[in-house]
Structure formats: C-alpha cells, structure tokens
Amino acid sequence: MLREASLGLAGVVIIAYVIEFLVSHLDDPREPRRVPPRIPVIGHILGFLRHGFDYYNLASQNTDAEIYTVGIMNLKVYVTHATRLTHMIQRSKTLSFGPFLQLSSKVHGNVSDEAHALFNGDLLEDFSLRTREALAPGPHLDAQNLRMADQSLIEVTDMLKQGEIQLLEWARHAVVQATGAGLYGVQHPFKDPEIEDAMWIWDEHRPGHMIGIDPLGKGYNARAKVFETFREYFQNMPDDVSLIIRQRQKILRDGGICEEDAYKMQSTLSDAAYPNTVPTLFWTVYEIYSRPELLEAIRQEIFSKAVRKSDEGFILDVAALKTECHILLSAYQETQRTRHSQVAFRMVVEDTLLDGQYLLKKGNYLHMPAKPIHENPKIWGPQASVFDPYRFVPAVAGESRAKILPSSFLPWGAPPHMCPARQFASTEILIITALLALRVNLTPASAKGWEREPAVKSMDIPTLPRPRKDVRLKVTAREEGAGIWAIIIGESKTRVSLASG
C-alpha cells in the first residue's frame, strides 16, 4: 500500500515537472524568463498564500533579472522592481491601470453590462483626468481640506473623553468621518454609524467578492445598504459636496451611465479612500508615539512653526504644517517607506516590447513590488533597513545628502501615474497626527509597552498592512495643549512636499 502511494506521489511530481517544463517552453523567447517555483505548478500559489505580496521578495532572490515572470500555467505575472523599467512602464499606454478601474466598477460596483461597456476609452480617461484635476491644490481642495480638518478636530476632541482606545478602531472611525466630510460634505453618507459599519463589512468581503465568494452574503448585504444610502445622497447632493464627487457624477451621467450605475460607481471610491488612509495613519502614530524623543521633537517643531495662540486656546495653521514641519513629514514618509508592502498593478492591454527587448504579452499582468526598492541599500544607503525618522528631512546648508528620486519612493504608485489624492490624504494624516501630538498622551495599556514589530496581516490589500491585533492605549490630555483649538487652512497653493512628487 505504502509502495503504491509512493509511486503515485512520484508520478504526480513527474507530471507536474513535465507540465511546468512544457508550459514554460510555450513562452516567446523575448518574454521575461520564468522564475521556477519550488514545487512545480502550484508552488507560486502556495507562496502567495503563505507570504502574500512578500512572496515577490523571496522569488526575486532566485533571479538577477531586472524583470521576470511568475507563471501559474498560462497565467503570467511579469514582475519588476528595477526603477529604470518602472519609469517606462508608468508612461506606457499599453500597460494600463484602467482595466482595474473597470473591473472594480463591475465586481465591487455591480454595475450593469451596459455601464461596464461604456466605462472605457475616452470616458474612463476623462474620469481619471478630472479626478486628478479636482484633487490638485487650489481653492476647491482647500474647501475639502477644511471640512476634513474640522471633522479631524472633532474626532481628536472626542478621543479625549475616553480613558482608553483601540488605535486601529479609532483610526478607522476618525478617517471615515474626516475623509467623508471632506468628500461628501458635513452631512456625508457615513455619518450614520450603521452605514459606516456596513462600509467596513463590505470592505472585509471585497477580496472574496473578487472571486465571487461570500457564502452568507454578509458583504453583499452590507454593500446594498451603502448603495441605498448613496442613491439617496446623489438624488439630493448637498451644496458642500467636493469638486471631485461633483465632477465624477457629471462625467458619468454625461457619458451615458444611468442614475443607478452612477451612484454604484461612486460608492466604489470608498475602496480607494479609507482602507489606505487608515493603516497609514495608524502606523504613523504608532512609530512616532513609540519613540518618546521623536515625539518630543515633533511636538516642539509643530508648536513653534504651525501653532498660534488665540484668546481661548490655539490655532493650527495647516499651510505651515504642510511646508515647515519637516520632522513630522519625514517620520510620516519613513513610516510609508518601511511599512509599505503593496505592489503597483498594470494590465498588458496590447503586446508591448518594453525597453526594446522584453515582450509583454496582451492579457497578462505586470506587478511592481515596492518593498525591494524601498529596502535597496544602493538607493537608501547601508542603513536602508533601519527606521530613520530624519531620513527625509531636507539637507541644511553645507550638508551633503543623496537626493531621493521620486521613482524610489512608491507608496503612491510610481510616477507619473500616482494616487490623485495624495495631497489630500497626506494633509489629513499630518493634521490628525499633529493634533494628537499636541493635545494627547497615548501610552500602551499593556505592561509590555510598545512592541517594536507587532505582527501584521500578510495577505492585506491596503498599501500598508494592518496589524493582526489592535493596540489598546491609555488616553490622557496634555496640559500644554489644554484650551479651545481651531484650524486654518492658509495659502491655497501650498503642497505637502512628498518625496514621490
């Protein structure tokens, strides 16, 4: 019996090797070479299940190639972390992000086949272009920022009424409320706690929805609740809606998308907005508060550069916060550099000869994992793997520092195609972190103190993975920050000086 089982197993292994060999020999010789999995046929799948996107780090250790193929039978993912190539990829029209937006509207937005077909070509390009324009610095973004900032202030003030918080849970609520107010107006759809909950339940089920799995329908039911609220919202859009939401609605409707499909498409923006901002805020606060000296330096910097006294308390000047608080901005970006674990995605929409030598075949995917770039000592120096909160602080006169190229810092995607909301999201994270630093003491409720490397969810979809376990913190008010706080937005043209551009 044992002998038959061994023979059977050997047969399966031999067949798997033969399949792997044959499939790889069907590739065009100009395609990037395949990195063979340890276990033929299923090895890469097992690798992804075990390590998530970190699997690319392991796979790339088996090759010196600047671009390679991770193939599972006929499905090919071309992978590169060579900044020389990522730059060309981002500029290519045939290596596109568009199909994922289309797919998101179908899978997550559940739009009709007509809308899916229409949301293509010029309409899709116009939609992305107007989104970028509406989120660029200017008076419309100031108005959006002010609503977001006022709500952030409310959230931090509310935190002070609690003796203890769970940091991730608090960040989830604060970000949805602040971002929601910025995007949709003060009376936004997620003001209702039931709809905020429904949005997060939907979010948890999104990976399953990608492959049609939601056996109890919990995610679909939650999504239906969000859709219903968005239907009512778009029938009666408030005056304080942001330009991005107004523009997107106009483009969709002018492009022939019916009312129902338009509000469903609009509701999928929550997929991009909240799940990325929440862990970025969580880790920024975590990294700063777990280093008392850094926290003190940031408190002094913000207080001296971006805070004014008023009759009743203090005013936070957001323009100064964005442009003059270099240590805060540096610690935030170092958090992104060291914790980012995502890959930038593209789809090959036409056969493409990249750099005149690598053939990428239509219908396959292209992934650009950021981690190997963010951890590369040739780019970041011998201390690349160390968290250095001062790494992004601009050099002072007479000091020589290697310039950080935008193509080396990828939490927003690789230039020139990046997250259109990076100024908005960064402003939000800086405001909330600054208000916390100035007004609140946060210390771990557990006697163990701050853990240096808490476990994270390796299969997470957001750009920064979430911690496996939430962190319980004691909250006390800082005497130095006692008083009434207000926020001013300041000069319209100011930008957060992000290393990504």
Ligand code: HEM
């Ligand atoms: C810290 C927070 C955020 C991070 C790290 C982040 C990151 C990203 C990344 C990596 C991409 C893909 C870019 C590419 O590969 O070309 C992206 C796309 C996008 N993000 Fe963000 N994002 C954040 C917050 C937001 C927010 C708050 C919004 C909405 C207000 C938003 C809206 C979008 C949209 C609409 C796209 C698709 C762009 C397109 O049309 O091509 N993001 N984001």
